[in-house]
Amino acid sequence: MTAIAALPFLPDAVIFDMDGLMIDSERVSVACWAQAAHELALPLADDFWLRFVGLGDRDCERLLLQHIDAGQVPALFARCHDLYEARTQEGLPLRPGILDLLQLLHDHGIARAVATSTRQPRASRKLAAAGLLPFFEVVVTSSDVVHPKPAPDIYLLAAQKLGKDPARCLALEDSPAGIRAAVGAGMTAIQVPDLVHPDDDLRALGHRIVDSLADAHTLLLPHLR
Structure with a gap:
């Protein structure tokens, strides 16, 4: 991994996008x-x-x-x-590294939520079919907000439901729209690009960009030892 700025704190919660980040959909x-x-x-x-x-x-x-x-x-x-x-x-594959990352957060008692543009009930069906639903305390979808991504509403609602300050939350995203939503919510954001890579305008937001979920895992480890 190219040198990426260390995370400034151990997050009180980690909020995950779903499609393209956790599920290869x-x-x-x-x-x-x-x-x-x-x-x-x-x-x-x-x-x-x-x-x-x-x-x-x-x-x-x-x-x-x-x-x-x-x-x-x-x-x-x-x-x-x-x-x-x-x-x-037929079933969709998981993105590499997602289970290890979720297990790490679970083992250290760090709250976890999903913030996805997919609507209900499809979002819960996909998470359940992928075996991911038990890892999350909260699932927020575009069905739950007036303004979906790139507006920050989904992330703000996820933090509210977890009872956490958005400024103490880490957001993991693959898409430009999702990163704009997370940054707009005042969260520390890590992008793991999938199909769409960040352009100069997106990079100007100053968020962390990594190659894989394993890299995101690595950024968390110093705070968990």
Whole structure:
């Protein structure tokens, strides 16, 4: 790992994104959007769907309306939903290092929450199917807030439900939208990029960027010995 600034404190809580950070689902999601668009003969390039990473349904819809007619959107959402549900029932792999990190936090009694743009009940189903749900005291989704990521609401609500000061929380994210949400909530943030890598504007936020969850694990260790 390239030298990364040490964490300034042992966090009172660690708040995790879900898709692309803990569960390797963003590739599946992007593939389902692309397949649905092809089936419906919509003029959208395959790389267009990377813009959806980390966003809630309303922001995705706003992006779509810049390129296709409003009447085409419901059919696209419905077909993508069906494709994605079929794929997720087959099971989705975990991101490397997530179980070791969650077990470390559990063993040291550090509170844990999920803050995801996925809506309920899909979020809880995916966490349960992946065997991750028992690790978390709180699960906050875009169903629980008016303004999803990149607004800070999801992270602020997760901290509130845990009874923790956001300034004493660590947020782990893969997406630009998620990092903007976490930083906007006043949390210390670590980004583990998956499909979308940080540009100069995102890097200007000053958060830590690492190559893997194992690197995030390493940043926590000095505070746990």
